[in-house]
Amino acid sequence: MEPYIQISRVSKYFVKRRQALWAIKDISLDIASGELITILGPSGCGKSTLLRIVAGLETADEGVVHVAGERVDGPGADRGMVHQSYTLFPWLTVRQNIEFGLKVRGVPAESRREISSQYLQRVGLEGFADHYPKELSGGMKQRVAIARAFANDPRVLLLDEPFGALDAQTKTVMQEHLLEIWERSGKTVVFVTHDIEEAVFMADRVVVMTRRPGTIREIVKVDIPRPRDYHVRFSRPLIELKEYLTQAIREESGWTAQVGVSGGGSRGTASRVDAR
Known part of the structure; x- marks a missing residue:
């Protein structure tokens, strides 16, 4: 079945001091209708840039995005966006x-x-x-x-760290509110976050990006049943996925070698798809 959102070899650069600095490079991703995916990665990896390209608020320098088979050439009523x-x-x-x-x-x-x-x-x-x-x-x-x-x-809802400015208790309640509305609507959702627990709690799949220039390191399927409430946060599957993704982000951020963290964290219920 044809994906609802198709991101094909998308790259974006910015010019600084007459040099091209690649924000994202050669990203390809298929998203099914009604799917909720989260995009996770180290700070400055281009998560928001990718989301803005899907929204039509920025133009890719290479590659193309299609939504429902139609090429994205600018903003449209088929895509709604929520900012932080x-x-x-x-x-x-x-x-x-x-x-x-x-x-x-x-x-x-x-x-x-x-x-x-x-x-x-x-x-x-x-x-x-x-x-x-x-x-x-x-x-x-x-x-x-x-x-x-x-x-x-809208056909697609794009969320750019929408709960990043909220306190921890309000954030968890808002996540549950959003999941309830999404489950009723069946809309396709792309959710950018830097919060690893949020990424797992919300998603059908977590897209893990590399450090800049951002590309897709891997895609992790979240095999945790829905509907999900706060009890899921204390479940073994979520904790194991959070541990695995924390290790991945630490590696991409360059922190692992500095603090001597050992590798090989458990993947729990993750189904990994390498995308290098």
């Missing part, structure tokens, strides 16, 4: 923020209200529809941003 910063309009209420994209598309007011009410309920903010962003906590703002992205009904 909340990117809410401060002069609009929570409901108005969620409805913004629908209004731009010309969706009638009655339908907009029905859709926004649905997502307000799904993210647990029914009582905050008329509040403004400045009146919300960080976790609540991010729930609004996620509700807005889903309300626009």
